[in-house]
Amino acid sequence: MTLGDYLPFWNKLTEKQRERLSSKSNKIRFQKGMLVHGESDECSGFLLVTEGQLRVFTISDEGRELTLYRLFERDICLFSGSCMVKNIQFDVTVEAEQDTAVFQIPADVYRDLMEESAVISNFTNELMASRFSDVMWLMDQVMNKKMDGRLAAFLLEECRLNETKELSITHEQIARHLGTAREVVTRLLRLFQGENLVKITRGTVELLDENGLEVLAAHSLR
């Protein structure tokens, strides 16, 4: 697969623009767990995921993490190149949750193209609108769902992503996704275990009753 196979606007570019994109972009691999883009990093550019899985999250001043969204094959990480769009006044951190490969387009290359091409600029608009929608969904969750429902939804999503019913994940890691304290996760998981929804062992959470968790996720209004 080449860069052109992943960019929906490829056919609308001029020959010169395509050449510039192809010659300037790099293929980069990240091992599972590696930092892809740090908060204080220089602008890492536009990242197009060709395989694997990225987690995009914020870190508060107090070190508390909150997962904003995940990126999968064919998704694009825009905010690793926040310098490409004026007025982005927040930082995100990106890490590889699986072994991941990306095409990286340097920020200045993409920005120049955006400035000369309405097609690319409008594509960027749609991309930002998708991420904005993700964050607005999360805001609704955070404001209006109780933590038990958010935890249930998180466990179900993790199992779906990893195609397993037994997650290798610590309470600390779950807390980082949900932006809460480890103690809260531990307390809720014990509650879930008491209700035969999950079985906890050291470092794993096994889902026993997916339907029960679905119900909890759907009916957890705050």
Next chain:
Amino acid sequence: MTLGDYLPFWNKLTEKQRERLSSKSNKIRFQKGMLVHGESDECSGFLLVTEGQLRVFTISDEGRELTLYRLFERDICLFSGSCMVKNIQFDVTVEAEQDTAVFQIPADVYRDLMEESAVISNFTNELMASRFSDVMWLMDQVMNKKMDGRLAAFLLEECRLNETKELSITHEQIARHLGTAREVVTRLLRLFQGENLVKITRGTVELLDENGLEVLAAHSLR
């Protein structure tokens, strides 16, 4: 003042584009308290505030409100025209907090211009990035600040906006801004009163100690 005085990209448009914008846009007035754009409304288009103040907020399935940001003179309301950008999958409600005047550019007119002009499309990008940054700031507040600090910050901002130390506002209204319950606001305001930070009477909150409230707003980590 004409439309051109408010749009930073005006000078970069062709004569034809300017004519189209001028002839198709409308000046609309909203009285304080009026609904400008409802959740389920058709796409109301691009609104450019020429005077007054708009509040942009979400309403959860349960009817709980959360103020996302305010728009003032020269600000632009993009999400009242969410049909203009693909992939916007959330709804906002907009109401006039003061008597307000706007230039309204119909969604189809703006969308057509965005499609043909990289300048307008990039301007839209920057606009969306600003609002995204506002929402990310709010997310940080919601996740990491205690409600007492958020309430203190809200009271200070309201006084600044209204150039007064005595706010005419109900506990219910404050709760709607902060996305919490009225009881929570009442409890906190009583606490603040006990600490001589504010004085509460029916329908008003008077700020007695702005410095104390500033300190509270700054040191209210969750």
